[in-house]
Amino acid sequence: MATRKKVLLKVIILGDSSVGKTSLMNQYVNKRFSNQYKATIGADFLTKEVVVDDRVVTMQIWDTAGQERFQSLGVAFYRGADCCVLVFDTTAPNTFKNLDSWRDEFLIQASPRNPEHFPFVVLGNKIDLENRAVSSKRAQQWCQSKNDIPYFETSAKEGINVDLAFQTIAKNALAQETEDMETGGFPNITLNPEPNTRQNQNDCSC
């Protein structure tokens, strides 16, 4: 079957500047943390082989610049993404508030085939710091309201929950990728709008 081919999972990390995107990626891939990371300019990625449900897959994790204006080039990088990781800093409420626009912007630019069911994962980072300002409850509520996005609280510095979070990311990305392959690797065109109708109605009532 086609799904037995070697699988590449493309994961995009988004979030405000300085929430720890580069650190999370490096902690997960290289098991390292440094205080000397520079602000990311443009985009870069790391790859890591992981086993998901007894299958070896390659994760390609994309790290991007956090300042808003640089996102206009995002479309080149977001294309073909299988999962989007939204990161905020648990000590900085603004970075949490901006998750909405990061999510929206991703959906606009990446135009995934099935936006309602595109897998996101939310990471509340820097939980090693004392001055926490966004409660778990608040973060969880937001995630639930967005079609039950999985939520993890992490510390890239101390490696807390990073592996766990990325395992879920890989798993959900793989599910997305597999679904794409089964549907022939192109968007579901709107010849037959029925399947989505109910979903849309639910959304409108929110």
Add this chain to the structure above:
Amino acid sequence: MNSSWIEETHGDALELDADEEIFNQFDVILTRVPASHINEINEVGVIFIFKKQQSYFIEWKPNENVEIAGAEIAEDAIDEWSIINQITFKPAADSISILSPKLKNLRIPLPDIQQLKVQGPELKLYNRNDQHLVTYNFKRSTPASFIRVLQNFRLLKPSVHDRNCYLIKDPEFEKLQRSFAELNIEEIKTAKSPPRPFYAHGYELLSQIGKNVLGNRNDRISHQNRPGAYRFEMGSDTLSSNDTSPEMDNKTEVVDNNVIEERLPLRQIKKRDSPLSLKQWREFKTEDGRVSDPERIKEIIFRGGGEPSLRAELWKYLLNYDMWEHSKIERDERRKDLEEEYYRMKLQWTTMSKNQEKNHSGYRDRKCQIEKDVKRTDRNLDFYNGDDNPNIERLQAILLTYVMYNFDIGYVQGMSDLLSPILYLIDDEAASFWCFVGFMEKVFRNFDEDQAGMKNQLSKLRTLMEFANPKLFKYLKTHDSDNMYFCFRWLLVWFKREFSHDDILKLWEVLWTSMPCMNFHMFIGLAILDSEMKTIIENEYGFTEILKHVNDLSEKMNLQHILEVAEAIYYQVINSSKLVDRVRIIVGLDPINTYGDDPYNSDDEEEAQIKREQEMKLKVEIDHSRFVEETCDNALDQNYF
């Protein structure tokens, strides 16, 4: 067989300049598109096959364009690159939404396609790198007649492995075969095996051209003429000698290199000179402290930089903090004024109250970003290392004062990278600030809110690449990479992340001379790509791999070599007899409009066109509202209300 196909279909078309439509079908939906056409996904339109100037194209047009344009082909829709000027971060505001984005045509040159696959109502196109580019869904029919037409025109052949798969013939290749046949070059006519003798011939020709060019060049730049200083390098655009690769690629390589031979003189690598010494510098200083020949100084710095001990002094001139023509007295006076001005501006934010700050989100956002970034700017250098390092505070103070100096630019990521080496070297807060201002004068467009400056830079780099390295350009184009996004970091912060701290000091002072042209930093980019071309092409890198490869070059490159190659490419370009206007403009020469057939608009023209269109629309709106007003007035006059 093959050549007869060319004869038949091109027979009467040679004189024909107009398009010749050979197929169209309605109700075709785009279900997979390149990133440039993301807006067109799931749109319904018409698919055409047509011939233009002896080339075949597949073009999909959204229904709305078909009704308006009829058989005409919208020229502005051809260039995928044009999308780059249309991407904005925020969706259009209400006021602009009247100008709702027009759907674009999607035109694909047939030779760019390697194969077509038919699956039920779907037709999938794959490029020559086997990337799945586009899927058309023939909503009310199947792609069968589409395929039949291409077959009738002998533009494709069925794959022997898969009956639903068709391979596109490459007419360029076949044309080439025919022209070689006419030239009676036996090796090519039959060539399945690599045409080695022709390459040898090519080398001879190349070296002949080289000799001619060298003669001219030495005359032209006489002050740089040092016998023996030139080294000849067969740049990576020359022919590779391992000719065992498959037949198709070898032929296209011959074409490309013919183009290069015609277009560019041979590359001459000139060794870098030694840096400006203290002794030389003193010779240029007059008694009262003026610098006598700034142009010559810049020339020396361009060719060799400055001695490290001189650097701080030179930078102040290069960045317009000190003026070349000022005497020592005038200089001290100016420095004093500027210092006062700096501290006045600094006071504006140091005296801001908590409430003021609370009510000033623009300032707060900028400050917040600066605080985040200075903490992670060059912390590996001793100068910025360690907790509570006062130099981090100075970085922050200068950037915050810059926010006060130019609130519109404010602070954008990347600016702390530009400031850090300046503060490191100048080591005085006010002077560093003004030097930073001087640097920003050169690059402020990089930090445009809408990224227009960066898009423009990427587009210029692309234009230069197309002219100076057609082989790599063609490769990038066929591998979905000619958006040049992988050069973004290079251009934004002038290679700050690509070289070591020491090398950046050397590179920037070279670039600040603005010699030999304003856009010389782009030639640094061309030189880097030139030296990576072999790796990129041989490994068949796509966009992702190129980006990774380019990012990973960071601090692994030899700056002196890159500078030499960059200079050599620059001279190749400006000494080309085929220099087109769009390139002339980028290298700072006046356009001469000699090559009127130049098929591309320059960015500026493009911008002007966009502006004209916007003005037109605005005018229509104003006329409309005036009309409404007048109608109302008339109605009032006539007591209709």
